[in-house]
Amino acid sequence: MAQATLSISSRNYGSWSLRGWLLCKFSGIDFEPVMVDSDDPSVRAELLLLSPSFLVPCLTHDGVRVWDTLAIGGYLNELSPDAGLLPRERVARAHCRSVSGEMHSGFSNLRSALPMNLKAHYPGFKIWAGAQADIDRIAAIWNECLSAYGGPYLFGAVPSMADAMYAPVCARFTTYDVPLDPACDAYRKTIMAMPLMQEWIEAAKTEPDEVEELDVEF
Incomplete structure (x- = not known):
C-alpha cells in the first residue's frame, strides 16, 4: 500500500494537479493519486484559475496534510533532499525558489488566455498583448536558467x-x-518528452472532452 495519497483533479485541465503529481514523482515518494469529484469546490477553484493554493492538489503523508503546491514541494524536499527538487548550492536554491514562486503567484494573463487543455491543439493561435508579456517573461526565466x-x-x-x-x-x-x-523550444520539447509527462498526457486522453459547465463559469 502506498505511504501517501495525492488528491488531483482533471488530468486534461488541472495544471496545479500536474505540478503536485510531478513533484511527488520527482521526489520518489510512494504515493497513490486520488481523483477528486469534479463537483468538489476545490476542484472547481483549480480548474477555473481562482487559486494556485486551494485544496487540490493535496498531499497526505504520515499524518500530515499539505495542500499548497509550493508547500508540497518544500515538504517533499525535506523528505528526499537527494532527489534534487531544490539545488544543493545556496544561490541556485534561492534562484529555484524564486522562479518557482513567480510561477505560483503570477502570470494571470497567461492562465486566463491559454488555459491548459492537453488534448487540444490550436495552430496559429492569436495571442493578445497581455499574455505575450507573460510569455516573454517566462522565456527570459528559462533562458537565464538554462544558460546559468x-x-x-x-x-x-x-x-x-x-x-x-x-x-x-x-x-x-x-x-x-x-x-x-530555439533554447526555449528545446526546453519545452525536453519537458514534453519526459516519460512522466507522457504518462500524464496518456491518462488525460481517456477523460471526457469537456468538464461539465466549466466554460460557462469562465
Missing part, C-alpha cells in the same frame, strides 16, 4: 521543483502553438 545551469532542465541535469512548476506552461505552449526561441 547548463540544462537540459532549468537547474541542470535533473528535474527540479522549477521544472514541475513550469511543465504545464510547456503544455500550454504546445497546445496554443506559441512561437519560442
Whole structure:
C-alpha cells in the first residue's frame, strides 16, 4: 500500500494537479493519486484559475496534510533532499525558489488566455498583448536558467521543483502553438518528452472532452 495519497483533479485541465503529481514523482515518494469529484469546490477553484493554493492538489503523508503546491514541494524536499527538487548550492536554491514562486503567484494573463487543455491543439493561435508579456517573461526565466545551469532542465541535469512548476506552461505552449526561441523550444520539447509527462498526457486522453459547465463559469 502506498505511504501517501495525492488528491488531483482533471488530468486534461488541472495544471496545479500536474505540478503536485510531478513533484511527488520527482521526489520518489510512494504515493497513490486520488481523483477528486469534479463537483468538489476545490476542484472547481483549480480548474477555473481562482487559486494556485486551494485544496487540490493535496498531499497526505504520515499524518500530515499539505495542500499548497509550493508547500508540497518544500515538504517533499525535506523528505528526499537527494532527489534534487531544490539545488544543493545556496544561490541556485534561492534562484529555484524564486522562479518557482513567480510561477505560483503570477502570470494571470497567461492562465486566463491559454488555459491548459492537453488534448487540444490550436495552430496559429492569436495571442493578445497581455499574455505575450507573460510569455516573454517566462522565456527570459528559462533562458537565464538554462544558460546559468547548463540544462537540459532549468537547474541542470535533473528535474527540479522549477521544472514541475513550469511543465504545464510547456503544455500550454504546445497546445496554443506559441512561437519560442530555439533554447526555449528545446526546453519545452525536453519537458514534453519526459516519460512522466507522457504518462500524464496518456491518462488525460481517456477523460471526457469537456468538464461539465466549466466554460460557462469562465
